[in-house]
Amino acid sequence: xxxxxxxxxxxxxxxxxxQSGRINIDIPPSLAAxxxxxxxxxxxxxxxxxxxxxxxxxxxxEHNVREMVRKxxxxxxxxYEFDEEGAYDRSFLANIRAQLGSDWKRIVTVQSRRSDNxxxxxxxxxxxxxxxxxLSAEPRELTIVNIVGPIDLDKxxxxxxxxxxxxxxxxxxxx
Amino acid sequence: xxxxxxxxxxxxxxxxxxxxxxxxxxxxxxxxxxxAKRRVRGGVAISLIFFAAGTVRADFNSLLRVVERQxxxxxxxTPGISLARLAVxxxxxEGVHDFQLVVFEGSGRFDGRDFEAxxxxxxxxxxxxxxxxxxxxxxxxxARPVGSDLVEMVLLAHDPNDNTVVLRAVINGETLAREISDxxxxxxxxxx
Numbered sequence: 001x002x003x004x005x006x007x008x009x010x011x012x013x014x015x016x017x018x019q020s021g022r023i024n025i026d027i028p029p030s031l032a033a034x035x036x037x038x039x040x041x042x043x044x045x046x047x048x049x050x051x052x053x054x055x056x057x058x059x060x061x062e063h064n065v066r067e068m069v070r071k072x073x074x075x076x077x078x079x080y081e082f083d084e085e086g087a088y089d090r091s092f093l094a095n096i097r098a099q100l101g102s103d104w105k106r107i108v109t110v111q112s113r114r115s116d117n118x119x120x121x122x123x124x125x126x127x128x129x130x131x132x133x134x135l136s137a138e139p140r141e142l143t144i145v146n147i148v149g150p151i152d153l154d155k156x157x158x159x160x161x162x163x164x165x166x167x168x169x170x171x172x173x174x175x
Numbered sequence: 176x177x178x179x180x181x182x183x184x185x186x187x188x189x190x191x192x193x194x195x196x197x198x199x200x201x202x203x204x205x206x207x208x209x210x211a212k213r214r215v216r217g218g219v220a221i222s223l224i225f226f227a228a229g230t231v232r233a234d235f236n237s238l239l240r241v242v243e244r245q246x247x248x249x250x251x252x253t254p255g256i257s258l259a260r261l262a263v264x265x266x267x268x269e270g271v272h273d274f275q276l277v278v279f280e281g282s283g284r285f286d287g288r289d290f291e292a293x294x295x296x297x298x299x300x301x302x303x304x305x306x307x308x309x310x311x312x313x314x315x316x317x318a319r320p321v322g323s324d325l326v327e328m329v330l331l332a333h334d335p336n337d338n339t340v341v342l343r344a345v346i347n348g349e350t351l352a353r354e355i356s357d358x359x360x361x362x363x364x365x366x367x
Contacts, residue, residue, distance in 0.1 A: 040304040047302055047318060050326045053348030083309075 021123050021131020021148040023099045025078050027092060034087050035080035045073045045149070068156075072149035078142075085139040090117075093135055096144065100133065115139070122151075129153065234297050235343050238329065239277055241289045242341055248281035251338070270350025272325060279339040284311050290331060291315065299329060311335040321345060 032038060043051055048069050055066040069075075082088060100121055108120035116138040123131040134145040242248060256276060264273050287306070294301070299317040306313050313333040321327050324347050333339040 035306075036308045038304070038306050040301065042301050044300070046320050047300060050318070050320060050348050051302075054351065 020073075021146075022074060022076075023096065023131075023133060023146055025076055025096060025133075025144040025146050027078060027080065027088075027142070027144075031088055031092065032080065034082060036083045037079075037081035039077065039079040041075065041077040043075045048072055048075060068152060072147065072151070074146070074148040076146040076148075078144045080142045082140045082142075087140070088142055090137055093137060096133070096135060104131075104133070116141075125150075132156075234293065235275055235329075237293050238290060238331075239341060241293065242277075242279055242285070242331070242339060244289075245281070245283050245285055247283035248279045248285075248339065251278045251280050253278060267347075270347035270353075271344060272347065273343075273345040275343040277341045279341070281339070282335050284335060285313050285333040285339065287313050287315060287331070287333075291317075294329060299327070302328075324349065 052066045052069040055062040055069070080088070097119075100123075104121045104123050106119060107122045108118065110116065110118040116136060118137075119135045121133040121135075122129045129151040130149070132145075132147040132151055134143070136143040136145075239250070243250060253276070260274060263271055291301070291304075294315075294317045297317075297319075299319045301315070302318050303314065303316040305315075311333075312335070313331065315331045316328060317330075318326050318328045325345055326348055327343070327345045330342040330344075331340070
């Protein structure tokens with residue numbers, strides 16, 4: 001009974017943070033130590049607004065990003081590259097999925113045994129999205145992105161390549 | 176004000192020699208107690224300000240010591256940097272309110288754990304941390320808001336084949352972004 005009570009107490013903050021769109025995306029230090037390349041980006045609301053100030057208000061692309069970022073509560077990115085295939089246990093991703101409550105919807109799934117697996121989860125709230133989680137697991141690469149706050153899906157693509165968020169769409173040859 | 180005017184000891188002290196003045200001032204007076212308290216409070220406040228300023232500087236210095244402790248790394252003295260810092264603190268060019276810049280030479284690997292441990296105690300937040308075991312490159316940016324417009328950033332960029340740079344800057348992001356994006360300033364920035 002005591003254990004159940006303690007587990008419930010521990011689960012409440014995790015559930016509360018998942019409801020707000022924020023989840024814990026930190027990978028175990030032992031796994032992070034194996035990575036040959038690692039990128040950690042932590043931008044909470046205050047830091048995002050400050051980072052947004054570095055974006056120009058004049059250029060249309062940067063203006064879109066700036067407008068979107070102003071409303072966000074956080075962008076968190078963890079990206080790891082390993083020297084060998086299978087250096088990380090994909091079951092780790094189950095811990096992240098477990099944090100996503102019933103109010104999270106999986107909107108994109110790409111599965112492949114050989115190459116990358118991508119899952120995108122969104123937390124709808126009314127007509128907008130309150131949070132987004134992107135899990136990208138390649139044999140040698142693991143990327144987890146958590147965007148917290150009201151997200152305009154039309155403008156979401158403008159965040160590609162900004163704040164450590166990897167590019168998801170392929171660029172045309174002319175670009 | 177009336178207390179000061181009616182204070183007989185202060186009126187009399189105007190006609191005393193310096194030595195006598197000191198003796199007269201040291202004598203207990205019914206009005207001196209509040210002044211003494213104020214002086215003590217003022218002294219404590221000034222000490223606290225100096226202590227706080229010293230702590231901030233000590234933080235940056237302890238960061239530098241961590242880099243200096245890395246094998247094969249030594250500090251490069253940049254002439255005139257203190258003068259440049261003073262000028263920046265007065266003029267605030269392009270939204271930069273203060274900066275401290277130190278360059279290190281050396282081709283060793285950098286272990287950033289101690290560096291980040293110090294930053295963790297300073298109230299700064301990690302914004303970006305990039306580490307590469309393959310190339311040995313490390314880039315770390317920690318920041319914290321200072322007031323509503325300013326941000327204090329600590330940046331470390333280490334490349335085993337190049338210099339290591341540690342920078343602390345207090346900047347107004349909006350002004351800096353505006354200056355950088357201004358097409359009139361672009362050629363100057365590129366030249367730098």
